Structure formats: structure tokens, C-alpha cells
Amino acid sequence: MKHVKQVRGADGSTYLYLRRKGVPPIRLPDGLAPAALRAHVEALLAQRAPPPAPPAASLGAALRAYELESPDFRGLAASTQYEYRLMLKEFEEDLGRLPVSTFTPAYVDRLKTLWARRGHRAANLRLQVLKNVLKPCLIAGTLRTDPFPLVGQVRRPRALREPHRIWSDDVLATVIEAALAANRPGLARAVAIGRYTGARRGDLVRIPRTARRDGRFRFHSGKRGVHVDIPEDPALARWLEAIPDAAPVSARRRRRIAAGEAPVVTTTLVFNVAGLAYTEDGLGQELAKLVGALHAQGLLDSDRYDLHGLRHTRGVELALAGCSDAEGAAMMGHQSAHSFTQYRRQADRTRLSDAAARRVAMAREMAFQEVENGKVEKSDKNHSVN
Secondary structure, three states: OOEEEEOOOOOOOEEEEEEOOOOHHHHHHOOHHHHHHHHHHHHHHHHHHOOOOOOOOHHHHHHHHHHHHHHHHOOOOOOOOOOOOHHHHHHHHOOOOOOOOOOOOHHHHHHHHHHHHHHHHHHHHHHHHHHHHHHHHHHHOOOOOOHHHHOOOOOOOOOOOOOOOOOOHHHHHHHHHHHHOOOOHHHHHHHHHHHHHHOHHHOOOOOOOHHOOOOOOEEEEOOOOOOEEEEOOHHHHHHHOOOOOOOOHHHHHHHOOOOOOOOOOOOEEOOOOOOOOOOHHHHHHHHHHHHHHHHHHHOOOOOEEEHHHHHHHHHHHHHHOOOHHHHHHHHHOOOOHHHHHHHHHHHHHHHHHHHHHHHHHHHHHHHHHHHHHHHHHHHHHHHHOO
């Protein structure tokens, strides 16, 4: 049994002792059955458990406790942990020596103002990480007032353009047809799948061919591998039927295949010109080059159409269709329904502008009818006089 050691006395008798680091040796009773001995040992260990660590007195101590001990931090994806560690290092250098009690609403608001100069997203990320770090201090009472509900987040600037353009059906068709003309069917497939499933770039390069089955589309999405199981969009099915399911045997592809070997067929739905799975950066660069060339030829109105814009296009489409946050999250592979609200802002602007346009059209129609009715009434009066 762990922590239980046998000790032989001078007279040859054997005794049992509890020995554990940080706990003085304790003689255990003789003759206990194994189950009773285990229960007795567990009770002794519980009585002598070390007291909980005192709450962090400085922000530096709170930073280290969050990174090394917090289950919330351990549960983050590796890429998110990397990004958070950069901010934790920044906090350590700039604020680590300050007592936790310094972080009053007024002081956090000053930090928010300074961070906002880097952009609203940079500021809000730092506020979130600082909130995570100070949460144990709030629970322990080291920080008496929670500053974050009073401070709030930095609003997105009204003048800031949308980071990802929405793809119209015409833009989608232009890009897919150009990809096919350039013998890049894998790129055309990526664009179609991204548009009608909302898959992220990292998802697109990994979605297996077995994802399409029984009229449904199934794959794992995002950093946390959320399972997506959605009906296959009819428009996506039509595009995939029209796009070849293998790369053409071009001169470039043959150079990558040894003589006498059969071409490699990727297990993924998306593939590069060599018939192999794309890397994330490779897929993004291929699309950027194609979109840039089409824009230079005057076939597209912008060169800012990208893969994440396809995801935004799908999200806004779902929001405009009236999907609830939970329904939209299930379709988009979000872990939380709250994450879908980002698409509702773009959808609301589109919905409101369309509603305003309909009101203007109705007002013009009513004004036209009033004029026409006035002409008819005037004509009737003239006939009556005559």
C-alpha cells in the first residue's frame, strides 16, 4: 500500500508505519484487515493534508498560479495556451510586482484605455486573460471588488471595415470556375465546402472523404474537435458532383511520383496539385493568389475574399434564415451557443438595410398610386363638366 512501510524492530518483530513527505512517521495499529488499514491510512492523510496555499499577494504570483495550477488554463487548446502565455509574460514584465489589491475598477479601466490603442481585439483579449488570472483572488477575498463588470470590453470601432468579406453566389462561382480552369480541383472543393459548411481552414485540410455519407456531412471542427453532423447542403452536393475528385496527372504532379508507382490518392476531400493534402498555410496562399489574379483582371471587386470569409458567409446566412444561437452553433461547430452571436451583428445590418429598402419602395409605390389616383379623379371631373 502506498505510503505504508514495514519496519523491523530489534527483537525481529515487524511494524507498519505511515511515511509520507511532509508528515512525521506514524505507527499504525497491528492486526488490521487490508480494507480497514487502507481506510485508517486515508483518514490520517486527510487529517494531515497541507493547508491550501495562501492567496496570491502580487499579480506575479497570481500569474504563475494561473499558468501552473489552474484547470481552466490546462483545458485550453495548445494554440490558445501559447497566445495566453505571451500575454502572461507581458503582464509579468509590466505589472508583476503590483499587489493584487491594486487592480480596482479605476486601475483596470486605465489599463483598458492603454490597451485599446492596440486595437479592440488586443484589448479585449488582455482583459479576458487578466480576468482569468484574478478570479481566484476574488474568490479568496484578496481582491474585494470585481472590476470587470464595471469596466466592460472595448467596443468594435464603427468605422472599422468587416475583417472578412461576405461571398456572393457570383463571386463563389467565379472563384470555383477559375480554380477548375487552373487544374486545381482540390482548391475548388475547399471553397465549396467552406461556403456551405462553414468549416475553418484547419478543418478543410483534414476533412476525410468519409465525411460525406447518407446525405450528411460529418467532421470534427476547431481547436477542441467539436463534432459536426449536418445535412449536406444541396448546393454543396451539386458543386462536388461537378468538381473532379482527384488531381489531374500533370507534369508537375508526375515529378513528385516515382517511376512505376501509382499516383497517391489523398484520404481527404481537399488536395493540392500533387494529389496530397494541403497544409493550412498552403491552402490559404493558393486561394489568395487566385483571388488576387482575378481581382487584377477585373473579375472580382476585391482581393480580400478569403477562407474565413466563407465561414462568415455561412454564419450570416444562418442568422438571416432565423436560426437560434444554439441552432447556428450546431451548424458551425461552435462549442458554445454564445459564439454564434458574432454573425448576428452582420446579419442584423443586412436585415435592417433590406427592411429599410422595402419601406422606401413601398413609400414610392404609395406616392405613385396617389399621383395616379389624382390624375384619374381630375380626368373624371373634367368629363363631368363637359
